[in-house]
Amino acid sequence: MSCSPFAPIPAQAGIGLxxxxxxxVLEAPPPVAWMETHPENYFGAGGAPLRILERIRxxxxxxxxxxxxxxxxxxxxxxxxxxxxxxxxxxFDPAFVSEHLSWSSVGGRFLNELLPLPYTEExxxxxxxxxxxxxxxLQRPLLIENVTRYLTWGGSTIPExxxxxxAVRRTGCGILLxxxxxxxxxxxxxxxxxxxxxxxxxxxxxxxxxxGFDRFGRWVIDTHGEAVSQEVWGLYRWAIHRFGxxxxxxxxxxxxxxxxxxxxxxxxADAILGGCCVxxx
Amino acid sequence: xxxxxEMQEAFAEGMTAGNHQAVADALASDGSPLRSVALYRRLIxxxxxxxxxxxxxxxxxxxxxRFFAVCARGYYARYPSTxxxxxxxxxxxxxxxLELDGPRLLVQLARVEWACHEVHQADxxxxxxxxxxxxxxxADPSSVRFRxxxxxxxxxxxxxxxxxxxxxxVEIAGGGCDEGAESLPVPEETGLLVVRAAxxxxxxxxxxxxxxxxxxxxxxxxxxxxxxxxxxxxxxxxGASLLAMLLDEPTRSAFSLEVTP
Numbered sequence: 001m002s003c004s005p006f007a008p009i010p011a012q013a014g015i016g017l018x019x020x021x022x023x024x025v026l027e028a029p030p031p032v033a034w035m036e037t038h039p040e041n042y043f044g045a046g047g048a049p050l051r052i053l054e055r056i057r058x059x060x061x062x063x064x065x066x067x068x069x070x071x072x073x074x075x076x077x078x079x080x081x082x083x084x085x086x087x088x089x090x091x092f093d094p095a096f097v098s099e100h101l102s103w104s105s106v107g108g109r110f111l112n113e114l115l116p117l118p119y120t121e122e123x124x125x126x127x128x129x130x131x132x133x134x135x136x137x138l139q140r141p142l143l144i145e146n147v148t149r150y151l152t153w154g155g156s157t158i159p160e161x162x163x164x165x166x167a168v169r170r171t172g173c174g175i176l177l178x179x180x181x182x183x184x185x186x187x188x189x190x191x192x193x194x195x196x197x198x199x200x201x202x203x204x205x206x207x208x209x210x211x212g213f214d215r216f217g218r219w220v221i222d223t224h225g226e227a228v229s230q231e232v233w234g235l236y237r238w239a240i241h242r243f244g245x246x247x248x249x250x251x252x253x254x255x256x257x258x259x260x261x262x263x264x265x266x267x268x269a270d271a272i273l274g275g276c277c278v279x280x281x
Numbered sequence: 282x283x284x285x286x287e288m289q290e291a292f293a294e295g296m297t298a299g300n301h302q303a304v305a306d307a308l309a310s311d312g313s314p315l316r317s318v319a320l321y322r323r324l325i326x327x328x329x330x331x332x333x334x335x336x337x338x339x340x341x342x343x344x345x346x347r348f349f350a351v352c353a354r355g356y357y358a359r360y361p362s363t364x365x366x367x368x369x370x371x372x373x374x375x376x377x378x379l380e381l382d383g384p385r386l387l388v389q390l391a392r393v394e395w396a397c398h399e400v401h402q403a404d405x406x407x408x409x410x411x412x413x414x415x416x417x418x419x420a421d422p423s424s425v426r427f428r429x430x431x432x433x434x435x436x437x438x439x440x441x442x443x444x445x446x447x448x449x450x451v452e453i454a455g456g457g458c459d460e461g462a463e464s465l466p467v468p469e470e471t472g473l474l475v476v477r478a479a480x481x482x483x484x485x486x487x488x489x490x491x492x493x494x495x496x497x498x499x500x501x502x503x504x505x506x507x508x509x510x511x512x513x514x515x516x517x518x519x520g521a522s523l524l525a526m527l528l529d530e531p532t533r534s535a536f537s538l539e540v541t542p
Contacts (some may be wrong), residue, residue: 023454040365040366040367040368043366043368043402044402044403044430045366045402045403045404045405045406045431046402046403046404046405046431047400047401047402047403047432047477048401048480049401049402050402051480067365068364068365068366068367069365070365073288073289074285074289078364078365081364081365081366084366103289104365106286106289106290106292106363107290107293108291109293109361109362109363109365110324110361110362110363110364110365110431111293111296111325111360112328113321113324113325113328114323114368115292116287117285118283118288119491120285122284122285123285126285143492150317150320150321150324151314151317151318152309153283153288153306153308153309154307155282155283155311155477156285156307156309167326188437216320217318219320220369223322238473240476247474257484280364
């Protein structure tokens, strides 16, 4: 069985851990290979969330998927946020730590949205310096995720895939490849998703995300509130052929279904990965 | 050619002050720049409204989705988020309701929900020498002080929010309420104790005398001082029940004893 070059999570499917499923996961741990969570949900000093995460960590390999660092912001890096993240990493020893290739804040004001960067030389220099800084503090490589966008910045001169590949080359970080995001951007801006994927270096892909979207007027929105679409499953088959088997996460954040639905989606991913021996904790 | 900083500032300005054209000028002409800006504005507002809805579920239930969304939108403009950690977003929501001249009941309910929110993830730590202090407290009450634990809050109430809070709990399954407390008599309610005990958040209504005593305990009074207060406030034949209250849950989970150096 092939593994990610980045961490000891098997190239099998995992699911996003959400509070709605805490009880069920603890009472009857589902047959998935690993779990991923947003570290910001555990930044509190104590209480049930941390105790639950400790129990789940004893059952599954864990991955931290950050949403609040505002990696691409031109504000100073939030050192307090980084300190809390580092503290959680030290406590739970996740196999992966990932963040988004995006920004969420400027002038001290946060917008709570993963906003795209313009793909320019200036942005590239900026994001690489920030990734270096974060990796130095965390003392481990970061996986950076491609994001959805509903705009195109003027003056972008570098294709998104090439932008990410260059960030990988300069910083040694890896890539969390979100195929739903690739698909959503392709539909919204009439792009060829394979042009983006062709730019991504195989050895850099540490993890893959799969999720669902919704339609809103002319837009396809990355809501993480539906099952993975047939189109994204198709991209996934292609990506596994292109990049090899990789740990794959079923992401679901809104309109949360029963846990069994996530587990079924993970089984579908495992079938594509060729995983006939799904780990049971 | 826009610099990265200028782009980000223009975007934030468009999202918060509604200056859509400034953002649109920074965007490429493919697609529809103004539609992009409008979509992001909607997504961002929706995200923050959802954060508040999770933090204030009872309030949202009580006032209804539409009114809650209007309040949330105004709050987003008045109290912008200053952290990527959304736990703190919503801290000033009770104050915002007050500024809106909202009914006192809503303001108070919001305060209770925020206290529950804070207590949920507060530090587990208790006083460092609880066991030893408890023994010493009764041997030398003037040498031992009360200290409120991180996972506890004492709230003054201008309106009888306790019953409202519990009534709404019934509406929301799994709200972590103290089920037995609904039947407790709460005469002249003037305060609430919110405490996390054994993993559950308990909200307890307090009579004026109970509130005064717990207030003194929160302020770090010694056991001797609280005993004197209790003697003045409570008839001798009820003193035993006061002591029982202090030693019993949920008060016991809310305070530690600390030996004065």
